[in-house]
Amino acid sequence: MDRFYVVANPQKDKDGIYSKKIKDYINNLGRSCGIYTINAERNKKIYTDSTAIPKDVECVIVLGGDGTLIQAADNLLNLDVPLLGVNIGTLGYLADTDMEHVFSTIDLLVKDEYLIDERMMLTGTITRDNKVLCQKTALNDVVINRNGILSIMEFDVYVNNKYLTTYNADGVIISTATGSTAYSLSAGGPIIQPTAKLLLMTPICPHSLNSRSIIFDEDDMVSIVIKDSKKLNEKRIVTFDGEHFYEVVSGDVINICKAKEVSKFIKTNKASFLERIRNKL
Template sequence: MDRFYVISNSMKDPEGKIAKKIKAYLNFRGKQCIIQERQGKESLRSYKYTNANLIPDDTECILVVGGDGTLLQAARDMIERNIPLLGVNKGTLGYLAEVDGDNMEEALDRLIDDNVVIEDRMMLEGCAYSHKKKLLQDFALNDIVIARSGRLQIIDFNIYVNGEFLRSYSADGIIISTPTGSTGYSLSAGGPIVSPEASLILLTPIAPHTLNTRSIVLPADAEITVELLHGHTAGWDEAAASFDGDTCVKLGIGDCIRIYRSSRMTRLIKINNISFLEVLRNKMNDQ
């Protein structure tokens, strides 16, 4: 690889030291590297670190400095570009961003020599509807979460799979995740850990009002519909569907969201010659 682009999370790399270090080393090796300029007012809740329009067409690799959240945002923003992403971890727990300061130059050398593996990760696509009117259509690498919004009251909803009724829930919400997302919110809600190489969709309820709290594993080609109900709680506020914790759409009684495997993929660069099981073991030992 010869042409690189760096996206840096200013909350994790406030002075851009890591981004500048990457650029300096790649330039030293005779390679082209551009650091995306920071724009606008930055905040923890609303700032976008990625602007796909600024990235040259001949870019061969995008290095994302931050944590898994920054990499997720970049994956969604870059979905039309099909450029491989490499995460440089400056967060607290990186399952996706595997490069850190200790192996930075080694990782860059391997990128330059094309001594890497590029993994295609499945993504989800969701369409939210209100009275058959489309509200929002978006993508997620990790998960799409339908959860309560407003007062601390449970919501009631039906789950359909390929048009067939599966079951009803009274819960704080439900997480529909990819294998990549199994180590995210789904894991915190009690869902299983799945190898990112698997091809499936996970359904994990959030604090369900039932003794049955288990996740449901579905084939990757399943289409899931979540329909919000009146339920037994009078006057509940709106729910919301969020895509990788970023884009969000409000939903009311009778609204629904269809979720299915996207035809688009995220291309993640794997530097380390270690298995998912070894990464998992190391992360679990750190807790």
């Protein structure tokens, strides 16, 4: 690799100190490296802009936690460029390295000693009266839950257009294997090898004796049908990777399936997934 670009969470890389160290190191190796600078007019919570990144970039180095890397995967999806996660956050399940080891990792990239880890993504489509309201991709999960008053919501679950069950719960999480270590884990879901291709459904605080997660094939489509609310002022929302929020009403349908796109992460760390999980939990 010769051409790099650095994107950082400004709240975790204050004054761009880490970004500059990485840029200087890469430049000293005789390679090129740019740094993404947040425009004050833009939303400061948006750390990436695909239009600002040169088309010949071979690797985007993302500094931050998992949230920063997920946002970068979403915003830069159209570039089809692999991401190197550098953890300067808390857990960092998705990151390949950290600031202590980032320079040795860059050495491996320059020598082309790395793998590309492709992660399955989800496409979520919200429809109302058979009209598409929105469609978004998600790397981790699509979450449907209540918003506002403390009242459970009711929804039907269909798989490939066949009725499965009805939940009375705070909501439901449809995640990828990558997302199994995120919100789904907190809701009692299983941890799954992140390269596995599947859909994982985990109910959130269900009012039921059966609160187990269900795993579906990668080619299945899960549909959530929002049922009539007994409280007119109850709000329910659909969230994509915790970043994009859409309000839904009774009768709306959320169809979730495997996306055509994949996220590409650079892997140099030889630690197994189980070792990483053991060290993080």
